[in-house]
Amino acid sequence: MRRRQILDATFRSIVANGLAKTTLATVAGEAGLSQGVAVFYFKSKGGLLAEALRDQYQKYEDRWQSKLSKSAQAPAGRLRAIIEADFAPDICNSETLSVWFAFWGEQKFTPQYAEVTEEFIARRTQAIREICAELVPEDPTHAVQAAEWIDSFTDGCWQKLHLFPKDYSREHALETTFGLLRTLFPDEAAAF
Known part of the structure; x- marks a missing residue:
């Protein structure tokens, strides 16, 4: 407690x-x-801050894992669930984004933060890569590229939400991300 x-x-x-x-x-x-x-x-302060970052990531991972476990078994439904978790109000809000960006800005200077980030991001990245591979099994190169584009795009949306909160909304970020998914996976467009 x-x-x-x-x-x-x-x-x-x-x-x-x-x-x-x-x-x-x-x-x-x-x-x-x-x-x-x-x-x-x-x-120490360093130990406390590293654990605070780990706690943020754990909340985030719990959210996307929970959405993933409750989603449809189809790969497009699972990918949609992860993206919805990215923009959930308890994960993606002005306070949380300010904390994420504060830590990310210090990763170069505090390797302990980078280690925590790598640990958690690796699991999400792997989940997205596996889903993309299921969506386009005939084109593994496209699957890998799509997973990277999705990661970069959602990170960019978070950055816009952090920097321009009056001009950019979670709802818009979610819809534009679904637009990207419709472009990347046109055969599954209806799911997004």
């Missing part, structure tokens, strides 16, 4: 203060706990 309280407070501190100005003290203040409690659970 305390651990969860501290991770939630870390998220709020990053949203309010940015990653650089989030400290054990700001997190403790957000959590209403002593700084010593945060140190007890996470040992």
Whole structure:
């Protein structure tokens, strides 16, 4: 319970203060706990922030895995489920996007963040690649390229949502992503 309280407070501190100005003290203040409690659970600011990033990714992965497990068995339905999870309100909102981009901006300088990102992104990337391979089994090159285009496109949508929230909406991002999928997989256009 305390651990969860501290991770939630870390998220709020990053949203309010940015990653650089989030400290054990700001997190403790957000959590209403002593700084010593945060140190007890996470040992250092670096450990706390890496675990906060892992927590964000776990929430994201839980969301897309849950949508995937509840989706139709057809590959197009599974791909649609992953994309819908990408733009779900609890995953893709201004606060969450600010936290994602804060961490991604620091990955070059903090290898621990890059390691966490690689671990989680590898599973999502693999899931999309496998689905794309099922959608176009006769063209493995197209399947690999399509998976990369989908990843890049959804990342770009998240960036637009983060940078231009007044001009770009989740609904628009979702619809344009489905447009991409209709273009990449015209035989499955009805599913998107």
